[in-house]
Amino acid sequence: xxxxxxxxxxxxxxxxxxxxxxxxxxxxxxxxxxxxxxxxxxxxxxxxxxxxxxxxxxxxxxxxxxxxxxxxxxxxxxxxxxxxxxxxxxxxxxxxxxxxxxxxxxxxxxxxxxxxxxxxxxxxxxxxxxxxxxxxxxxxxxxxxxxxxxxxxxxxxxxxxxxxxxxxxxxxxxxxxxxxxxxxxxxxxxxxxxxxxxxxxxxxxxxxxxxxxxxxxxxxxxxxxxxxxxxxxxxxxxxxxxxxxxxxxxxxxxxxxxxxxxxxxxxxxxxxxxxxxxxxxxxxxxxxxxxxxxxxxxxxxxxxxxxxxxxxxxxxxxxxxxxxxxxxxxxxxxxxxxxxxxxxxxxxxxxxxxxxxxxxxxxxxxxxxxxxxxxxxxxxxxxxxxxxxxxxxxxxxxxxxxxxxxxxxxxxxxxxxxxxxxxxxxxxxxxxxxxxxxxxxxxxxxxxxxxxxxxxxxxxxxxxxxxxxxxxxxxxxxxxxxxxxxxxxxxxxxxxxxxxxxxxxxxxxxxxxxxxxxxxxxxxxxxxxxxxxxxxxxxx
Amino acid sequence: xxxxxxxxxxxxxxxxxxxxxxxxxxxxxxxxxxxxxxxxxxxxxxxxxxxxxxxxxxxxxxxxxxxxxxxxxxxxxxxxxxxxxxxxxxxxxxxxxxxxxxxxxxxxxxxxxxxxxxxxxxxxxxxxxxxxxxxxxxxxxxxxxxxxxxxxxxxxxxxxxxxxxxxxxxxxxxxxxxxxxxxxxxxxxxxxxxxxxxxxxxxxxxxxxxxxxxxxxxxxxxxxxxxxxxxxxxxxxxxxxxxxxxxxxxxxxxxxxxxxxxxxxxxxxxxxxxxxxxxxxxxxxxxxxxxxxxxxxxxxxxxxxxxxxxxxx
Numbered sequence: 001x002x003x004x005x006x007x008x009x010x011x012x013x014x015x016x017x018x019x020x021x022x023x024x025x026x027x028x029x030x031x032x033x034x035x036x037x038x039x040x041x042x043x044x045x046x047x048x049x050x051x052x053x054x055x056x057x058x059x060x061x062x063x064x065x066x067x068x069x070x071x072x073x074x075x076x077x078x079x080x081x082x083x084x085x086x087x088x089x090x091x092x093x094x095x096x097x098x099x100x101x102x103x104x105x106x107x108x109x110x111x112x113x114x115x116x117x118x119x120x121x122x123x124x125x126x127x128x129x130x131x132x133x134x135x136x137x138x139x140x141x142x143x144x145x146x147x148x149x150x151x152x153x154x155x156x157x158x159x160x161x162x163x164x165x166x167x168x169x170x171x172x173x174x175x176x177x178x179x180x181x182x183x184x185x186x187x188x189x190x191x192x193x194x195x196x197x198x199x200x201x202x203x204x205x206x207x208x209x210x211x212x213x214x215x216x217x218x219x220x221x222x223x224x225x226x227x228x229x230x231x232x233x234x235x236x237x238x239x240x241x242x243x244x245x246x247x248x249x250x251x252x253x254x255x256x257x258x259x260x261x262x263x264x265x266x267x268x269x270x271x272x273x274x275x276x277x278x279x280x281x282x283x284x285x286x287x288x289x290x291x292x293x294x295x296x297x298x299x300x301x302x303x304x305x306x307x308x309x310x311x312x313x314x315x316x317x318x319x320x321x322x323x324x325x326x327x328x329x330x331x332x333x334x335x336x337x338x339x340x341x342x343x344x345x346x347x348x349x350x351x352x353x354x355x356x357x358x359x360x361x362x363x364x365x366x367x368x369x370x371x372x373x374x375x376x377x378x379x380x381x382x383x384x385x386x387x388x389x390x391x392x393x394x395x396x397x398x399x400x401x402x403x404x405x406x407x408x409x410x411x412x413x414x415x416x417x418x419x420x421x422x423x424x425x426x427x428x429x430x431x432x433x434x435x436x437x438x439x440x441x442x443x444x445x446x447x448x449x450x451x452x453x454x455x456x457x458x459x460x461x462x463x464x465x466x467x468x469x470x471x472x473x474x475x476x477x478x479x480x481x482x483x484x485x486x487x488x489x490x491x492x493x494x495x496x497x498x499x500x501x502x503x504x505x506x507x508x509x510x511x512x513x514x515x516x517x518x519x520x521x522x523x524x525x526x527x528x529x530x531x532x533x534x535x536x537x538x539x540x
Numbered sequence: 541x542x543x544x545x546x547x548x549x550x551x552x553x554x555x556x557x558x559x560x561x562x563x564x565x566x567x568x569x570x571x572x573x574x575x576x577x578x579x580x581x582x583x584x585x586x587x588x589x590x591x592x593x594x595x596x597x598x599x600x601x602x603x604x605x606x607x608x609x610x611x612x613x614x615x616x617x618x619x620x621x622x623x624x625x626x627x628x629x630x631x632x633x634x635x636x637x638x639x640x641x642x643x644x645x646x647x648x649x650x651x652x653x654x655x656x657x658x659x660x661x662x663x664x665x666x667x668x669x670x671x672x673x674x675x676x677x678x679x680x681x682x683x684x685x686x687x688x689x690x691x692x693x694x695x696x697x698x699x700x701x702x703x704x705x706x707x708x709x710x711x712x713x714x715x716x717x718x719x720x721x722x723x724x725x726x727x728x729x730x731x732x733x734x735x736x737x738x739x740x741x742x743x744x745x746x747x748x749x750x751x752x753x754x755x756x757x758x759x760x761x762x763x764x765x766x767x768x769x770x771x772x773x774x775x776x777x778x779x780x781x782x783x784x785x786x787x788x789x790x791x792x793x794x795x796x797x798x799x800x801x802x803x804x805x806x807x808x809x810x811x812x813x814x815x816x817x818x819x820x821x822x823x824x825x826x827x828x829x830x831x832x833x834x835x836x837x838x839x840x841x842x843x844x845x846x847x848x849x850x851x852x853x
Contacts, residue, residue, distance in 0.1 A: 130585075130591070225706065251808075255692050422815070
């Protein structure tokens with residue numbers, strides 16, 4: 001049989017089969033789709049709320065991205081793409097954004113209007129809502145946001161206006177080139193005023209909840225599962241492939257893995273330390289992908305902080321003497337990035353600065369650390385270096401803290417007392433400046449370096465060590481209007497490396513297992529913004 | 541007797557009141573609060589939240605409002621962390637779950653534990669005794685946070701008999717109601733079962749060695765009558781005083797069962813609320829557990845009098 005005939009026969013076979021398979025193949029890739037398009041994944045815990053303006057947690061945001069659609073979504077790489085808005089225009093001065101909404105419907109058939117966004121954003125800022133994420137409107141810089149949140153102006157003073165049903169105008173106080181990517185945040189999603197007023201606090205219950213996303217909430221058993229199913233009213237419903245998305249609450253990561261092995265869930269997290277073994281056993285299902293969070297030890301630089309830490313040489317010595325490779329390769333073992341800077345290195349628009357000590361060998365760092373410490377008059381032959389390191393209860397934090405204190409002891413002769421606190425106590429101590437060194441981690445709100453760099457400005461509410469450098473503050477301000485903010489960010493990171501208000505430890509990865517028949521998972525998205533409507537299951 | 545019961549119920553009121561005030565004050569004394577987060581809230585935002593939940597009122601006013609809402613509206617307030625849900629809803633969702641698996645675990649523990657204990661005592665120092673004692677020591681030594689993962693491994697992964705966790709979702713659920721119950725019941729019952737077996741055994745032995753049993757034997761009563769009529773009842777007294785609080789402990793759930801087997805019960809809600817400083821949820825569940833404890837202790841006291849006619853109130 002020659003090739004042409006084979007091809008012809010194959011062609012006929014396809015032609016014959018295609019009517020039956022029409023619903024069974026992926027429109028773009030042509031892959032055969034599984035009959036059962038149900039995707040089940042593990043949730044560490046119950047989500048806090050289905051209300052976009054109330055929810056505070058990451059896992060809740062995954063659900064909300066399915067149930068609602070903001071003006072802007074992100075593509076599988078994490079780049080902003082039109083969502084409920086077809087497109088947008090920015091004024092010359094960068095202060096006014098005009099969004100044109102597409103024709104879309106709520107899951108109850110109502111049209112989605114610009115007014116729905118106005119309502120949602122005012123609701124977010126309104127003191128009566130008392131949203132924990134009210135600060136996000138301020139962060140976006142929406143005109144009058146601070147005044148509204150503080151109760152000094154009525155919610156309708158907020159700089160967001162419905163020009164007509166399909167046109168939304170947003171005024172912001174300072175240019176923010178990354179403003180559209182901030183709108184992928186769940187707190188900016190629209191809500192249906194009619195539904196909220198009809199059901200009050202119960203509006204988020206399955207059956208009551210009305211959204212404009214690709215899925216509707218069909219079942220919620222607290223502490224057990226969250227089920228969402230295809231929303232036929234969604235404007236792009238034709239392209240949705242997964243019929244049903246189920247989140248199962250499984251607190252224990254090892255049980256979650258057992259249930260993954262048993263085929264009960266399609267995606268779960270890899271238990272700490274098991275990545276290398278699982279990667280070897282199941283290479284096609286085990287992934288380590290960057291995640292926008294940065295792990296550090298923060299120094300307390302306040303007046304009441306330890307005397308030794310006021311000396312930059314001591315801070316540098318501590319940072320240099322920490323062997324990140326050991327922490328990453330021997331303790332975490334999940335492909336995390338050893339860190340010598342603050343901003344997650346994979347953040348969009350961030351260029352890694354050339355930080356001196358990052359390029360040294362560990363032996364060089366050690367030598368330098370000893371030298372600096374001696375200069376500062378501490379260590380062998382000088383004053384003893386005695387410090388306390390606070391961390392919150394967690395096996396991983398404990399292991400890292402023990403390793404770090406050993407490294408500091410061996411390299412610098414430092415006496416580090418480890419202090420373990422329950423989570424809320426740890427936070428309380430940090431807030432009150434009752435610490436010497438403290439474990440801290442920050443996860444980016446949006447995919448742009450300022451979500452990190454702003455934290456160490458002197459006015460930042462999260463800057464618990466009270467680090468302050470006017471030059472840094474100036475650069476932070478300049479970055480907002482700069483044509484090439486990557487330059488400012490680089491300089492800011494250099495300043496941090498020079499002043500060393502923190503010990504960067506590592507940058508996060510998502511270490512997960514995903515069944516091989518699940519396609520379209522956004523592995524490349526640093527923000528881990530999952531949209532179930534882009535995922536599908538292929539026939540095995 | 542009736543007077544005794546009424547007196548005890550009347551006494552429960554101040555006890556619960558003290559419990560509420562104590563827990564309320566203790567909870568607030570713990571560092572941090574429900575809105576203490578890794579990401580510090582700006583002061584203005586925190587003020588708004590505190591105003592919404594009345595957390596900015598003086599503590600006395602807060603307690604007063606709290607008591608007023610409970611007494612007049614039976615309203616235990618909103619959850620500060622799960623803001624879509626009220627404490628009443630959280631208890632209404634979770635308590636039936638723990639009540640169900642707790643009840644069956646109790647039945648299992650009493651039946652098997654009791655039988656083991658009795659068998660061991662009657663056949664003291666035989667293989668049956670050693671087996672029963674060995675089993676109960678083993679069961680006690682195996683904590684349920686080890687038991688639960690093993691159960692999932694065996695029943696879900698190896699045998700594929702049971703779902704690896706969760707709770708029955710109604711008639712549309714592909715798994716049966718019982719299939720969700722098996723693992724929580726076993727995981728919860730095991731250590732209680734062991735305690736009951738050992739308690740029953742030692743208490744039975746004590747009675748069997750007492751004078752009146754020797755008399756009964758001397759009188760030539762058949763073994764059956766001696767055991768069923770004369771030994772069992774007095775031997776049950778210490779067991780019953782253990783069972784009262786144990787029953788409350790079981791039906792209000794276990795954090796391990798809820799967390800490892802994803803049952804959605806209040807055992808986890810309770811512990812998580814304490815860690816989250818979700819004041820209202822902690823209070824709600826504390827009051828529930830407190831009332832149940834008082835109720836079942838009362839029940840135990842009544843049972844005493846029924847079992848042992850010498851006990852009079």
